[in-house]
Every structure is written in C-alpha cells, then in structure tokens.
Amino acid sequence: MIRRIVDAPLFMWVILALPGFRMTSTLVSGATGPDGQSTEEMLLHPSGESAAQIMVLAMMITPFRMMFPKNRFWAWMLKRRRHIGVAAFIYAVFHTVLYVVDMDSIRAMLDEFTALGIWTGWLAFFIFIPLALTSNDFSVRKFGSSWKTIHRFVYGAAVATLVHWIFVHNNVGPALARFIPLALLEGYRIWRTLNPKSLASA
C-alpha cells in the first residue's frame, strides 16, 4: 500500500510542489516583508532558490547512483528525474514572472540586463526552456541518442545559475553551499569514470 502511494507520480509532484504551496499562500495573502518588501520581492529569492535547489537535486542523481549502485532510493529518483527537472523549470518560470512583475518596466530591465548577476539568470532560464519542453517520453523517443546531448546543456544552466546567485546578491556563501556538494559529486563522477578499476575497492 505504502509502496503504491510512494510510487504514484502524484506523490513526487506533491513533494516537489511543497515549496510552492508556501509561496502560493504568501502570494494569495499579499503579505509584505518585515523591511517593507512587496509580496513579489519577498518571493523572488525563495522561488529562485527552489528552482536552483531542485535543479541541483536532479543533477545529483547520476553521481549518487554511481556511488551507491544498489541503493533503491536513488534508483527510484532516477526514474523521476525528468519530473524533478520540470519542477525546477516551473519554479524558474515563477521566479522570472515575479522579477518582471516586480520590475514593472522594460526599460529598467534592459538597463540592468548587462549586469553579470542578471544576464546569467536569463541565460539559465533560456537554457531551461528547451530542456523542459523535451522532458517527456515523446521527445526521448523522437531525439533518440541526441536527447542526452541536448540535456547536457543543464551543466551550462547550472554554471549560469551559480554566477547569477552569487552576483545578484554580492554574496558567495549561500550559493556555494548549494553548489559545492554538486561539484564534489561531479568530481567523484569524473574520478570514477577515469579510474573504472577502483570500483572493486570502493
């Protein structure tokens, strides 16, 4: 019974929607921040952070699978990786919409577009679009072996997201705290790929 609930697609969607429930309630209530932030401004950071964290989570699955090949949790996660990626995209859409609403001026948006912290955010968002649109069975079949190549662009989106986060806040700590674990895992993955023999001793 529990197994069936856990394996239902809805279960994963509900988990991925959890940060969204909180954000939606803030949006609906129209609450403002302690320093007088507008509702949009208050949700700007949490929405972007959720997008980044969920993207990082999706990217961690393969290296964790290599590290713990028999672990059933990561096998379960792998089956749902496309859902996780799409969830990251949905938070990124929400984040971008909040930004546009909060700016409320095309001119002001263009004016700051060249700031390193801003154009990297747009870049990550525009990389996300084709990845989200092709995260379905039909696209996997249609693109065949090139599907993986397309989806490797997520690494570009990850780097752009990291730079966006650091520079838009002028603060390195929180962004690195989320991305260093991923970098370590990718390092492990590269090391394992280069040293396939170490598998036996690991």
Added chain:
Amino acid sequence: MKHVLTGAMLLLMSGAAQASGIYECESVERSKWLTEEQLTQQLVAGGWQEVRRMKPDGGCWEVYGTTPEGQRVEGYFDPVSGEQLLLAQRGRIIFRKEE
C-alpha cells in the same frame, strides 16, 4: 572516499553563511539620523522616481528604489547628511563615493 564526500557535503549544506554590508558608515547615534520620511523627501526632490523602502545596514541607510535615470538600485546613504555613498544595481556597483 564515500564517507569523506558525504561528510564534506553535510558540513557545507549546514553552513550557509549570512553576510551583509557592502558599505560601512561611521557609527552615529540613531537620534541624529535622518528619518525615513526626511531621506525619502530628499531623494524624491533629487529626482528619484521611486523610494520603495529603506533599512539600516552597516550604520548607513540602505535604500531600495529607482534613480532619476530609471535604474532599480540598492543605495547606501550617510544617515546624517543623506549623502549618496554607493549605488548597486543587482550587485553591480554603479557608483561609489571617492574616499
């Protein structure tokens, strides 16, 4: 190898540092500060399109608003004189008072 990595990750995930203050002002007692209304009036008189909000940061008034040029900025102002000390546009420093 696995345990070292897992340990390092837990450590990093727990240690999200909080740091602020791109600009520090000399500490002046709060009673001598311009009020929010006074600084807002001063900025609007100077052509600012919008003063959204402000809060004390690093002993300065940190103001969120739109400059006369239409740039959305975070600005640091001397709390007593209201002098503009620094303007940052999404983290990009576009003005810094010469020392």
